Amino acid sequence: MNQSAKRTFPVSLLSCLIAAAVPAVQAQVQQTESQELEEVIVTAQKRAQSIVDVPLTISSLDGQTLKDLGIDRFDTLSDMIPGLVVQQQSVNNNGYVIRGITSDDGSAPGAARVSVYLNGTDVSRSRASYFEVYDMERIEVVKGPQATLFGTAASIGAMSFITAKPQRDFASELTVGAGDYGMRKVEGMATGGNDTVQGRFAFVSRERDGYVENTSGEADLNGYDRLAYRPSLRITPNDALTIDLIYNYDKAEDLGTAFVSQNLLFTDDAALSVPDNDILGMDDVGVDRTVKDFNATVSWDIDDHLALTYIGAWRDYDSLEAFDADGTAFEVLNFSEEATGDQISHELRLNFSGERLNGFVGASYFQEEAEQFVGFATEEGLFLSCAGALAAAGIESCNTASTTLLTGGLASALPYESYYANGADNRSLNLFADISYQVTPDLEATVGARWVEEERESSYRSALPLSSLLSAQGIDSDLFFGLLLNTQGETIDGDADDSAVLPRFNLLYSLNDSVNLYGTVSLGQRSEVVDMSSGVKSIIPAEEITNYEFGLKGRLEEVALDYALAIFYQDYENFQVNVVDQDSGQIRTENAGSATNTGIEMDLRWSVSENLMLLANAAYIDAGIDDDADNGIYAGNQFRLQPEVTGALSYLYERPINADLIFTSSGSWSYRSSVYFDIENRFEEDAVDLLNLRAGIAANDYNWSLTLAASNLLDEEYIMDAGNTGDAFGFPTYIQGAPRTLSLEFSKRIGAF
Template identity: 45%
Template structure:
């Protein structure tokens, strides 16, 4: 009897993990008939209603919070390693890049619109500098592929990443996890929840600290790529009646990470070499505190998020849902763009943003007809200030602009400061600084509707439509004085002397989707999708010189539109001991928008013409034995700008940050040693083919701005006391200490001095977890 109960328990756990890996794990469980051995069926809410994952005609990958904890995933970029079609690049909390099926959303400009929707507890937080958050006390993570304007808003032009945090419960429960590892890493996470029948509360927190893994030999600077992050999340759930649920969630996060390891390949640090994986000598600007507002290299970032969600079951067929959210972020990152000991290209980015959103949605559900419709409002104000600091003679020497050519940095590592010579001894140093700013305001009003109708037991058709109307305002200002040595601004900027130039515009669109689901039998479904996505037009405001002085330069980049065609199959075999999902897609882009940097380091958006994108994604999970589970995911994505002369210099180029092939596979092993003890372990292997870091796909200053194929391995081994609810786990990521790049080119590349960012080396440590109930 005990063996039978154990077997059924493991099958149920496998079922839960599998469906969490292939669908949204929000999670309603319902027993099925005896023919299916009473296995729990996991139901999901991808289309804003409860459904079995196989009945959702959309390509979606999702993970429960329990799965993330078992695999030790605490960072968004690690999540992408086991999600086909998703790449998340994390230079720093201030600069994450989200890539779905080859399309990158990482622009820091307040004037540009995001491409990938990032949702946090049902609200849009897609603005790049405000979209990073810690993965702690998570209910589920959902990654939905393809244009999803009806389901996730206008920013979901190619897909959406949606994260839902755990909510309060009535029963008391608390948990604490502490960990330590190499590079002096420390990790503390915990939660506590409980309450009464009508009012429950939850408090969750996280603290992570780690020394930098790239040594910085410069004085008064921390080692690079260090981490110092704090998050706290109190939440309340109020259920005055069984039909009404009110959730209030506040999230506060503070980051104080050390500087990103931008390293030059042209010049070596004193006593070192130009490898991205060895020590740097990033001195920064000696006037950083005065000019940037922060003396050290690194990121200071604060995010505050308040979310009010109301769900009201009006009757057996109608329900009303409201989501109100406000999010503020303030992020200051100081970085050494040249990656050397020279006072040369020293920059900062000061990004701020305020967002408010409101959505009202009515749902209708019956045997054959399921639908939802509603309205939403989104308002955003953002600003990006980019100050610059250098020493005039160093800048001119490094850029090769002096009459006499001298090296920027001598072979012994010393920096040539020629100001005393050039000024006849009148000055020892000539500090130079300037800044440019961009501002963006966006108000979007939407109305949407989505209807699914079951024609018979086999065929269900879905049609959805969103109308969006946007009002946009873009502003720009710059302030660069003439250099004393050069007589002109050192950066090629038409200085507005602080004056703000402005332009306004409107944009609207109709965004449909059509889906068909055909049930082959009780265990397999086919689906097909046609959907349209859009990235709204960009009103790019900058400045230009003219005979009458500095004037505004306004460029309207047309809206990017995407038509997505997709077919797939989802199914299970042998009572859900095998789960599979395979999809094929083809996407056609018009007015493909790319983000680039000009020779002053200023970001701008331009139209690269037409582009094509096609691919195949597959996921599989199999119970090899009662104790051993195997999962794998594969993706082939061919994403390129059309090789047509009308597309200019980027014609035929691959999309940046997108590998052609990705694969992730792993084993999860769990075995009971006795009635009280169990071992849990996992092995994870990921592969990514080569990528380009810039749209140009070409070397800069003779250095490849690309990363060859990367293979990474992670291992976890845990010992658990099931009676006392505690566990000890040993872990290692990048087990074989592979060297790889996170990014290359960057701001220094705009000046002909590309910098390179090393990926995370081998990390290892131990964690202790205890649950109190």
């Protein structure tokens, strides 16, 4: 299919979607009868609670809601969670923004700001934190420092994913889908067992061609090819003991990311490639990523008031991405990044409950070994001319004949390859406790703390050969003129120890049976960074956060509406920023000084009628580096990827057509105000709003369904990032967001649901 055909949306199809969904929604809004609103249960505080009774700002989406809204990727979660923005350059490079603060550091020594938890295990390392969202029980997103509950990586919040567990009764489901840009999807699960052993197997396979045409002769860009599967086993020898064993496998062989120059945005005319080489790990732009993990959870109900839980996990990842960083047809800035690592963790927790006292105490141990290897390939003459280093010799910028001219025709090309790598060996021991006491029937007080002892070891190595062209001119230097440390392949390392106590204090007051007020004071910390890239040990101090929060949660029974409102203020010391070195292109962490963050968030869930559910959220955030001379060049700047305003409105609708069929529809509209893509505030994008719609038919018992879906229905043109690695060399690049895409899915269920 050609590009013009791909971007054509038949008017008749759009009319069908609107005609089917909008009048039906309007009809339901006019109904006045009160409806039941199902209670939302969450486990953020390590025990099952109604979301209204949790003195935290928390959002939760169950597995059925995720399916109904078509949420099957991390970035689409942004539509449903106030104050959350997920940026995905590629499956290898994700940015999580909670309350305006970004967590996307890919270096091995760097620490995450957002905890990503999978079945109770920390998987926050940037290059391994993405996984396919399928067969989920629910997702919980908690805001503010949550070290007591989720560890030091939760310095600004946590995203917790709980997968669907095996069940005794047999059930199975299969979904197949197809769409434009060659989209293909197969997803399924099967579960069953007996009173003692239950099993479940779930999988998903997703493919889509690239939506940015690549004229270099290689594959089109910004597509994906992913396979994931998850076998799980639940063993219940008696009513008091439950053992869950879960294995996850995620494989991505995605088409490459289109880093294009500004003049090529939305032209479908990229020309990106990498040369044949020995350093990048692949000869094409693309991603090859494998993540494997195993989780064992043992839950023992000792008696009615005590429960013991053990969670042990192992995780291994190897993620390689090669990319053309200059955004032009010249093969001048060719990079790859291979992030590898393995993690082992253990947690033992004792929960206790009573009429007035609830809480937990526990200990955990986490060990991680990681490395980030960055390869670079270019052609010497082309690189030097593009850098302007040959202007004195009368050779214009990016002259592909530069090497021929400088060698008098003796050589037409001189390939050049170099690399740098940073590594980390991190260990942490945690002791934690969290106690809630019912002071009066209306007032609950919670005190919690986590003591952390960390050992962090960082390493660095690099190899930058001398340039043949520069040597011929009597200059013994690499292509970077010595601006990047060259250890000639030798590894240098350094280490540091640190400890911290991170408390939280919460008050929850019940105004009545339907309204709760809460207040929170909590401390968070992003671990210090041991940086060896200069050749000597440099310690970037730990980032410290103090969070103050006040919230209101309630339910209007007469109209079946849940609501939550939160106001917060966060104070940062030693705010860590990641910047691209303007001389070498290497990403480094800097201390930007003090910063503050103030905002308000709102979340609504309204069961308008038996057939219609409305969901709405909004957030306003005023955040940035404090405008203080002591904060240096970033003083007064807005945080990267931080919109001042975000909001979304979604609906879920169904209505009987006849005795056998049901009409189904869902949709979401999301909005974010303008953002900067760099802490220097040089690259900005205006406000963006996106509309998604789904409509279909299903059997009255839901054992089959057929759904037509449209993402970015209005074909909004927007960008996901700007600047990037190429900017350090005078070649700023841009990544465009996905255009309108259409798909058709058929699902079939068998068994007990």
